[in-house]
Amino acid sequence: MTRKVDLLPREFGSLAHGLPPAPIGTLFAMGPNGGIRVAPDAEFELLFGRGEPDVHICVGGDDPHVSRRHGRIAREGARWVLHNIGKLAIRFPGSQLVLGGHHAEIPMGYTPLFIVAPRRQHLLEVRIVSGASQDGVGRPDVKTAEAHRDLNxxxxxxxxxxxxxxxxxxxxxxxxxxxxxxxxxxxxxxxxxxxxxxxxxxxxxxxxxxxxxxxxxxxxxxxxxxxxxxxxxxxxxxxxxxxxxxxxxxxxxxxx
Structure with missing residues (x-):
């Protein structure tokens, strides 16, 4: 029986180019030292930030500008929502910023989130299963594939x-x-x-x-x-x- 919440080791790797089979709406999140997989019906609130003992994913652990609990991701109805509970802004791809005290829906597919500190940005990878998985490996979603930059x-x-x-x-x-x-x-x-x-x-x-x-x-x-x-x-x-x-x-x- 598949558990509704599973820890992911650091060796799991980037979420940008595929996922193992999982129900639609499953949340995957990865930080520098590992991550977590949360089923859409788990009634689980994911916490991330600098304070490793107090969060599920440590992000910016060596940066005092990052709040100990900087953000949370929770299932609200049929969507996953990011809540910024820290002081620094969290940046979505492009220029969308979620300021402290604000929230934003996380779209289906792959979304890199950046905590914007004064001298660096700290990455939290998030991917929500959209149904584009085959043979145990997820394909990049259309939006993600279009966003990639062609380099020789x-x-x-x-x-x-x-x-x-x-x-x-x-x-x-x-x-x-x-x-x-x-x-x-x-x-x-x-x-x-x-x-x-x-x-x-x-x-x-x-x-x-x-x-x-x-x-x-x-x-x-x-x-x-x-x-x-x-x-x-x-x-x-x-x-x-x-x-x-x-x-x-x-x-x-x-x-x-």
Missing amino acids: PVEHLVLVCLSQRYLRQEPRPQPLTWAQVADEMSRLRPSERWTQKRVAHIVANVRRKLSAKVPGLREEEIPPPIGNMLNHNLITELLVTATIKEQDLALLDGAG
């Missing part, structure tokens, strides 16, 4: 190199420098010539392709000093749309 293999690898501190969920992550990315690419693809100028051109081209639909990717949109903000905004967009994900770090372990 070289662009994808360069962006994973650039973003690896974010993918590793390091405190206060910053993009790698052009020199560091060029060194990484030289290691991974030693038969090719990699320079700072080449990797900068590849990243700038990706920003340019996305800038028509994604704000914050052009210099004129960012007040000085610009610093790393253009690449930070690009990385955030790629994380939100699951174009790059934690599993992609495996690409950095091999060559070719």
Whole structure:
């Protein structure tokens, strides 16, 4: 008999690209160290935040700006609803913010939620089963698939190199420098010539392709000093749309 609430180990992985069979309306949620699966009729309220003993999923455990109990997700009628009970805003994909004391319905399918702290954002992955599961592995929902950004293999690898501190969920992550990315690419693809100028051109081209639909990717949109903000905004967009994900770090372990 399937239990209505199950803990998920860290090894369960990202929710962006599939789920095991589960009833429609089942909630899956994953933080950096594991997650939980909740049946739609479980009458269970999921708590997340910094205070690990007091929540079901620890998010932002090393960031004092995150509230010990920052949010809760509860089944209300036929929908799952996010309630922000912390001080910092919680961001849905795009620009929708749920401020402290407010709530918002979570749509069916995959939804990455970000607690927006002063110097970093903390990810809570949420996915609600919509019925698009076959053979024990869920397919990406239509909205999720449409949100993914098309990158060719070289662009994808360069962006994973650039973003690896974010993918590793390091405190206060910053993009790698052009020199560091060029060194990484030289290691991974030693038969090719990699320079700072080449990797900068590849990243700038990706920003340019996305800038028509994604704000914050052009210099004129960012007040000085610009610093790393253009690449930070690009990385955030790629994380939100699951174009790059934690599993992609495996690409950095091999060559070719």
